[in-house]
Amino acid sequence: MWRDLEPLGRNAGSGGYRRYAWSEADVECRAWFRAQAEGRGLAYEVDRNGNQWAWLGDPEAQDAVVTGSHLDSVPDGGAFDGPLGVVSSFAALDELRGRGVEFGKPLAIVNFGDEEGARFGLACVGSRLSAGQLGVEQARRLTDADGISLPQAMERAGYDPTAIGPDPERLARIGAFVELHVEQGRALDLSGDQVGIASAIWPHGRWRFDFRGEANHAGTTRLVDRRDPMLSYAETVLAARREAHLAGAVATFGKISVEPNGVNAIPSLVRGWLDSRAADQATLDTVVTGIEKAAREYADTHGVELDIVRESFTPVVEFEHALRDEIARILQGASDRLEVPVLGTGAGHDAGILSGSVPTAMLFVRNPTGVSHSPAEYAAEDDCVAGVIALADVLEGLTRR
Numbered sequence: 001m002w003r004d005l006e007p008l009g010r011n012a013g014s015g016g017y018r019r020y021a022w023s024e025a026d027v028e029c030r031a032w033f034r035a036q037a038e039g040r041g042l043a044y045e046v047d048r049n050g051n052q053w054a055w056l057g058d059p060e061a062q063d064a065v066v067t068g069s070h071l072d073s074v075p076d077g078g079a080f081d082g083p084l085g086v087v088s089s090f091a092a093l094d095e096l097r098g099r100g101v102e103f104g105k106p107l108a109i110v111n112f113g114d115e116e117g118a119r120f121g122l123a124c125v126g127s128r129l130s131a132g133q134l135g136v137e138q139a140r141r142l143t144d145a146d147g148i149s150l151p152q153a154m155e156r157a158g159y160d161p162t163a164i165g166p167d168p169e170r171l172a173r174i175g176a177f178v179e180l181h182v183e184q185g186r187a188l189d190l191s192g193d194q195v196g197i198a199s200a201i202w203p204h205g206r207w208r209f210d211f212r213g214e215a216n217h218a219g220t221t222r223l224v225d226r227r228d229p230m231l232s233y234a235e236t237v238l239a240a241r242r243e244a245h246l247a248g249a250v251a252t253f254g255k256i257s258v259e260p261n262g263v264n265a266i267p268s269l270v271r272g273w274l275d276s277r278a279a280d281q282a283t284l285d286t287v288v289t290g291i292e293k294a295a296r297e298y299a300d301t302h303g304v305e306l307d308i309v310r311e312s313f314t315p316v317v318e319f320e321h322a323l324r325d326e327i328a329r330i331l332q333g334a335s336d337r338l339e340v341p342v343l344g345t346g347a348g349h350d351a352g353i354l355s356g357s358v359p360t361a362m363l364f365v366r367n368p369t370g371v372s373h374s375p376a377e378y379a380a381e382d383d384c385v386a387g388v389i390a391l392a393d394v395l396e397g398l399t400r401r
Contacts, residue, residue: 005087009025016076016077021113023157042109049113054109056093057105066174066176066177068089070111070116073118074118081184084182084379084384084387088180089391091388122311122312126350130170131353131354132166168357177360178351179349179360179362180365181364183196183343183365188365189367195331196342199318200317202277202316203277203313203316204284204313204314205275205288205314207309210271211236212229212306213227213268214226215266215267217264218265226302228302228304229267232298232301239294248279251275251277253272256273257272277346281315319361331394363387366380
């Protein structure tokens with residue numbers, strides 16, 4: 001499975017992946033998912049929001065156990081973020097069939113669409129729509145850098161966008177959702193464990209900062225006469241680092257758009273996107289408020305106008321304690337371990353979006369470098385196999401309860 005999936009959407013220059021939602025690479029990944037489902041005799045379907053499902057047992061029955069993740073990527077992302085969870089789900093099903101397990105509940109594997117938000121600027125679009133956390137009209141207004149709307153992209157990829165929206169009937173069938181994911185950090189590497197359980201997802205959001213100045217000639221305009229938005233933006237980037245460091249949080253300006261974007265032109269507009277995350281809401285509020293205050297002061301100093309728009313936000317997600325504790329008992333019983341590590345994460349996931357609608361949990365697989373959202377992202381084969389076995393043990397335990 002990994003060999004078949006590995007070349008899809010890979011950029012020869014960077015070695016990273018460009019599997020953007022509803023792009024040609026994404027369509028190829030979706031075809032791979034369908035082939036894996038049908039090759040195992042699973043009932044394949046696509047829901048109203050373009051999420052793919054593969055069912056073992058009656059899809060209409062209640063209390064289903066669902067696993068899976070996503071196949072799309074960030075720009076030049078790594079091979080493991082998302083796909084490891086999908087590949088491991090199919091591999092776990094193969095493992096359970098090899099054990100001769102008789103399932104007492106329906107089992108499903110899912111590929112949620114557009115989890116990374118690389119194309120339309122909003123993460124977890126597929127799961128947000130299904131959970132009713134993204135309005136239909138708002139979704140229809142999402143556009144990519146080329147002005148192509150989400151419905152247009154879906155239609156061009158061969159999917160009908162007219163029915164997108166909340167899907168409470170489908171979510172009501174799910175008794176538990178367990179997402180396996182490569183760890184995006186080094187906690188497991190430092191503890192020496194191959195697999196861990198998620199405790200919570202930090203609150204996080206994305207903010208767009210629009211600095212508007214005055215375009216002018218870079219060679220003839222005196223420094224004192226300039227209204228250069230790049231200066232305000234640059235100082236804001238440094239302020240973000242300072243505020244995050246002081247609060248023990250993280251803040252990143254990782255995307256920028258400049259107009260007119262000429263080497264010999266002072267910009268008229270610098271648009272930067274802030275991603276900030278913290279262990280609790282109060283800390284996150286402190287960081288973002290500090291960054292906004294500094295940005296407005298810098299803008300005033302340089303005669304620049306500033307608009308700040310919060311484009312997305314996800315509050316802290318505490319995974320259901322009862323399900324988390326049950327998974328810990330299953331894993332401890334299967335491996336005779338005294339304790340399974342439980343760790344928080346600053347990364348968002350579909351499991352976090354669904355947590356308000358269904359009981360959710362996450363398993364993490366060790367990442368020896370902690371690197372993610374990069375071609376250097378990596379997990380060793382023996383750790384990946386350990387993740388498959390752990391997921392199989394969990395699915396067996398949950399379908400039998």
